[in-house]
Amino acid sequence: xxxxxxxxPGASPPAQATDPVAPMAGAPIFEARDVSLRFGGVRALTEVxxxxxxxxxxxxxxxxxxxxxxxxxxxxxxxRPTQGAVFYKGRDITALTPNQRxxxxxxxxxxxxxxxxxxxxLDNIMVGRHHLLxxxxxxxxxxxxxxxxxxxxxxxxxxxxxxxxxxxxxxxxAVAGTLSYGVRKRVELARAMAxxxxxxxxxxxxxxxxxxxxxxxxxxxxxxNEEFGMTVVMIEHDMGVVMDISHxxxxxDFGRKxxxxxxxxxxxxxxxxxxxxxxxxxxxVDPEDxxxxxxxxx
Ligand SMILES: Nc1ncnc2c1ncn2[C@@H]1O[C@H](COP(=O)(O)OP(=O)(O)OP(=O)(O)O)[C@@H](O)[C@H]1O
Ligand SMILES: [Mg+2]
Numbered sequence: 001x002x003x004x005x006x007x008x009p010g011a012s013p014p015a016q017a018t019d020p021v022a023p024m025a026g027a028p029i030f031e032a033r034d035v036s037l038r039f040g041g042v043r044a045l046t047e048v049x050x051x052x053x054x055x056x057x058x059x060x061x062x063x064x065x066x067x068x069x070x071x072x073x074x075x076x077x078x079x080r081p082t083q084g085a086v087f088y089k090g091r092d093i094t095a096l097t098p099n100q101r102x103x104x105x106x107x108x109x110x111x112x113x114x115x116x117x118x119x120x121x122l123d124n125i126m127v128g129r130h131h132l133l134x135x136x137x138x139x140x141x142x143x144x145x146x147x148x149x150x151x152x153x154x155x156x157x158x159x160x161x162x163x164x165x166x167x168x169x170x171x172x173x174a175v176a177g178t179l180s181y182g183v184r185k186r187v188e189l190a191r192a193m194a195x196x197x198x199x200x201x202x203x204x205x206x207x208x209x210x211x212x213x214x215x216x217x218x219x220x221x222x223x224x225n226e227e228f229g230m231t232v233v234m235i236e237h238d239m240g241v242v243m244d245i246s247h248x249x250x251x252x253d254f255g256r257k258x259x260x261x262x263x264x265x266x267x268x269x270x271x272x273x274x275x276x277x278x279x280x281x282x283x284x285v286d287p288e289d290x291x292x293x294x295x296x297x298x
Pocket of ligand 2: 068069070
């Protein structure tokens with residue numbers, strides 16, 4: 001699998017997002033309106049607005065400390081914006097908890113691995129499905145038994161499908177903590193997919209991987225977008241991968257959106273080039289923020 005090119009010709013938005021006869025045409029699956037987030041004196045995000053269409057593979061890029069993870073945390077509910085609002089399928093979800101957002105179809109992975117190291121791969125993935133469980137020990141009376149049994153079988157089937165999809169058959173019984181970093185990242189993706197999210201948030205899914213692992217991961221992401229129909233928000237520092245597989249890209253710098261559009265256009269954008277070259281952009285950079293600016297990735 002790793003030898004195949006990941007390039008997506010044209011990298012244009014999927015048909016369902018642009019089809020004029022589709023009932024949801026043009027209606028975003030997610031929208032951020034005027035989102036600002038402060039941590040004391042630090043402005044992690046300032047008036048960021050954007051929307052994502054169903055079926056898109058949408059990447060968020062920017063230098064270290066630009067606010068990418070903060071934005072994803074505002075989508076997942078881990079952080080609540082200090083100002084502004086976030087909408088999912090047209091509904092204002094700003095006040096919902098992360099669990100409530102997971103239940104309505106927003107799944108995520110973390111920048112730093114968050115697996116249960118002592119548990120098996122299978123159990124880690126099953127944990128991802130607990131939001132979908134209707135029956136637990138409280139409702140586990142005889143009356144519910146057949147339904148619970150059916151539900152259990154459905155969970156197993158769904159988990160096995162994901163294990164096959166991500167080529168994790170060989171390690172399904174292995175204790176997660178004993179596996180290589182690249183495989184653990186894949187298990188984390190499996191757990192996020194197990195929730196069957198409509199919108200999946202991937203925070204640096206390829207960080208720390210070698211080239212081969214990166215190529216594999218890029219292909220899994222393209223496939224989960226195309227085959228499983230999941231809308232993807234991906235944060236990634238590897239520009240080659242971002243440019244190859246994204247439909248659209250948004251660039252953050254100093255917590256502000258400085259560009260958004262097709263990958264090629266974003267790459268040519270003057271503000272983006274400055275942000276990545278590390279030159280000061282007097283139009284966009286607030287001198288107050290500049291003092292707080294952390295280090296950059298070349
Ligand atoms: N929980 C927090 N408490 C205080 N400051 C925070 C917190 N989370 C983020 N920040 C600050 O907000 C800013 C944006 O951080 P964020 O983690 O969103 O950046 P990032 O773009 O994801 O960076 P990286 O590429 O390094 O992961 C940084 O200045 C960071 O120090
Ligand atoms: Mg981050």
